[in-house]
Amino acid sequence: MTTAGTTQRDRRTRYDERMFALMNNREGAALYATAARRRAAVAAHVALTAASVAAGIGMYAADQRWPAFALLALIIPWCLATGVINGATRGLLELRTHVLDERQLAERDRVRARSHRLTTYLLAGAVVGVAACVRFGQVRTENLLVPVLIAVFVMHWLMPMWVAGLAVRDEPTEESEQGPEAL
Amino acid sequence: MSEQVHNRLAMVRAERKVSRQALAEAVGAHYQTIGYIERGQYNPSLDLALRIAEFFELPVEALFSLRPFRPLTDEVYGRKQ
Numbered sequence: 001m002t003t004a005g006t007t008q009r010d011r012r013t014r015y016d017e018r019m020f021a022l023m024n025n026r027e028g029a030a031l032y033a034t035a036a037r038r039r040a041a042v043a044a045h046v047a048l049t050a051a052s053v054a055a056g057i058g059m060y061a062a063d064q065r066w067p068a069f070a071l072l073a074l075i076i077p078w079c080l081a082t083g084v085i086n087g088a089t090r091g092l093l094e095l096r097t098h099v100l101d102e103r104q105l106a107e108r109d110r111v112r113a114r115s116h117r118l119t120t121y122l123l124a125g126a127v128v129g130v131a132a133c134v135r136f137g138q139v140r141t142e143n144l145l146v147p148v149l150i151a152v153f154v155m156h157w158l159m160p161m162w163v164a165g166l167a168v169r170d171e172p173t174e175e176s177e178q179g180p181e182a183l
Numbered sequence: 184m185s186e187q188v189h190n191r192l193a194m195v196r197a198e199r200k201v202s203r204q205a206l207a208e209a210v211g212a213h214y215q216t217i218g219y220i221e222r223g224q225y226n227p228s229l230d231l232a233l234r235i236a237e238f239f240e241l242p243v244e245a246l247f248s249l250r251p252f253r254p255l256t257d258e259v260y261g262r263k264q
């Protein structure tokens with residue numbers, strides 16, 4: 001038997017190995033074992049992100065301190081939800097290209113294409129929303145600039161992760177339930 | 184063109200007592216990818232199919248086919264379909 005996979009592994013740095021092990025750590029597997037749990041994790045992440053953005057914008061707009069404390073309180077659950085999604089996707093968006101195999105690279109391309117399409121719709125919605133607010137809501141454009149830019153940036157940043165989290169399929173059959181070493 | 188590539192990977196892997204993890208490491212793939220190939224949810228590239236065949240020291244057509252494989256017992260004992 002040959003070891004044709006060694007060439008690809010040789011290109012991995014210690015950072016790659018550490019990240020690969022982290023992203024493939026199965027300790028939290030129960031949290032994303034089913035499609036319903038993965039959807040819940042993504043929904044929680046979206047809600048936490050929305051709350052964090054609202055707190056950040058509130059801090060800017062209201063010039064008060066309490067939104068900063070709310071933002072700090074949201075960071076830990078947000079990081080946990082991020083970890084759950086990254087665990088479910090096995091680091092599809094976090095690992096470097098040469099660490100992923102051909103199926104994962106194809107999956108990453110699909111996720112990026114889908115999230116690009118969704119982000120385009122959201123940007124179009126933001127343009128229409130801002131135009132409507134300025135035209136009919138008597139809101140000054142400069143008051144909308146920062147909140148809308150922050151919201152759009154965060155969505156552009158995180159949309160691939162949400163799409164990837166929802167696109168994950170269940171683990172292949174019974175062997176994986178006993179761990180990858182089993183047979 | 185066939186959308187589904189049939190394979191005998193699970194059977195050969197079990198017969199040779201090779202884990203998904205060991206096969207994945209040998210051919211430079213993720214162990215989930217091996218599982219998806221076995222389930223028919225992912226068709227490997229020619230490159231990966233050849234690497235898997237090379238690992239098992241089998242011709243690629245022994246593992247992958249555009250048509251469903253006959254049961255091995257039929258092939259061994261010559262039962263006509």
